[in-house]
Amino acid sequence: MEPNHLITKYKQHVLEEGAPPASVFKFSKGLGVSERQFFDHFASFEALEASIWQQLVADTITAIRAGKEWQGFTAQQKLLTFYYAFFENALDERSLLLLRFPRWKCAQSSSSQLGAMKREFNAFAAELITEGTENNEVACRGKINHTYPTALFGHFLSAIEFNLTDDSPRFERTDAFIEKSVRLAFDLITSNALESAFDLVRFLTGRHWEKNTDTAS
């Protein structure tokens, strides 16, 4: 029993019934395999779903890396390319995403289902950030740079959320959202907007603290 076969059958069940099977036992029985064979590959239906989301990201990354212009792209262009390709692929899975993708409302419970996807995405994003730092596209802010992939993942989830609630023709509003928000994200990590903000905050709060310490002493 191939894991992909299990995934295909599981998707089929969810799409047709609108919900996961009642139990692994019932699902396996329907496939004519033993429960043990299912658990050889996945610990639960949640784990199986987690691998679907991960695969969606992994397939997208493989596909875009094969593009002939990929090498010449800036980090920003690469991230945009990822997004557009992802949502193109996601069209084939839209019903499944709508039914099963962990939405924002239940963000707390979603961490395990999205863990694998997040690791896949973060590895990719970290690579882009390193590249971007090398060619000065991303401002070098030491350890803060390590937090970018996680922030970008949050942005990625917001794009998925936007897409799943988008009702514009051909989901064009999603495209516009990606275009504008990625630009803003890169404006923030490229320019010294953050430095200026910190500087201002330090200036204002520093004085405040000074005063407080003065009166205290």
Place this chain on the structure above:
Amino acid sequence: MIDEQETIASGKVTRVAALAGAGARVGINYLKHYGRRAVGGSREKTHLHEANARTVYDTFSRLKGGPLKMAQMLSIDKNMLPDAYRAQFAQAQYSAPTLSYPLVVRTFRRDMGKSPTDIFDTFSQSALHGASIGQVHRATIGDHTFAVKVQYPGVADSLSSDLAVVKPVALQMLGLKEKEVEPYFLEVKERLLEETDYTRELETSISLSQKTRGIPGIRFPRYYPEYSSSRVITMDWIDGKPLDRFAQSTARQDQKNAVAQAIWDCYHFQIHCLKQFHADPHPGNFLVTADNDVVVLDFGCTKRIGSAFHRDYFEFLDPEILTDRKRFEAGLRRLGLLTDSDSERHRAIIIENALVGAELLGRPFAAGNFDFGDTDYMASIFALGEAQQRNPDLKEIRSARGSVDAIYLNRAYFGLYSLMGSLRAQITTSRKVS
């Protein structure tokens, strides 16, 4: 090549914020102006207008789409805006900001199932020109160069909300009255929606350029339906100068005259013979090639007129109508410029003003040969517009009058006259077109 935009105003809230910013800066410019005057300095009002125009233009171009289109439209109706605003807005056609290359690829893939580089041997990653609702890339197959126009996503979708947000602020910034510009806003909206339909634009471009073929000095790019879609239009790349740069260039006056004559003939052939015309006579839509041929671009906005309207409208170009009061009045009625509900006094005011306008605007036709380099004439047209706007009698009866057809045709003529004026052209106006 143009710079990719660094920040883009996103969402309704930031758009309002961006516009409010411009409003404030206009105010500050005025304060500076009057402040200076108060302390004895005398500053030309045109300088003030220039500073304001730049501020307003910067704001509009950051917003793209609807607002930018509106800026362009207002820029054609010279009458409605001080000169400085107009010059700034006229830039809009070729200096709007650009969108990212991955989004262009996305558009291609979705519409045609292929990347630009699968179709073309080369494809420029940055746009070479921006337009209000799209941008132009340069592509090649072998030796052949193509211009590929790609539309911004979601333009049609965000159009209505953009205009609703922009209208009140724009009116205040530009000092215009809502009632006066209402028909224009409606027109912008309608036209912009029409322009987002690239499939229709491609068909119109092909049919109108084929029908207009054969006018000396006029050329059209070839269009390629096989490389076009609902969001992409591919045509020949033709090197040339935009018309207003050509007008300012050191080309000889006889060359400028020839260019002007070609445009004039092209318009009248389309208006009279085809009764369908290119309704966007913006300098950015005409290129002048090295051998002084005019290339007509962008058929996003064309207008068809009916025979009856055509007859009623052009009746006013007959010099005899100006002396025949009865016929003149009947003509105004047919165009919907006079209505039965008008009082006797209003009727007299309208007729009197229309007479002045018809004589002035019809003068080039009556003369047979006309010199648009006559600055007195051009100035009196603008003066007329201004006088009519300020005229308190007209103000009290100002409301949207006449058919929408007349708005398009008037706009085409205003555009045409200002193109002729910028070329200081001496042309034959009465040439019969078959």
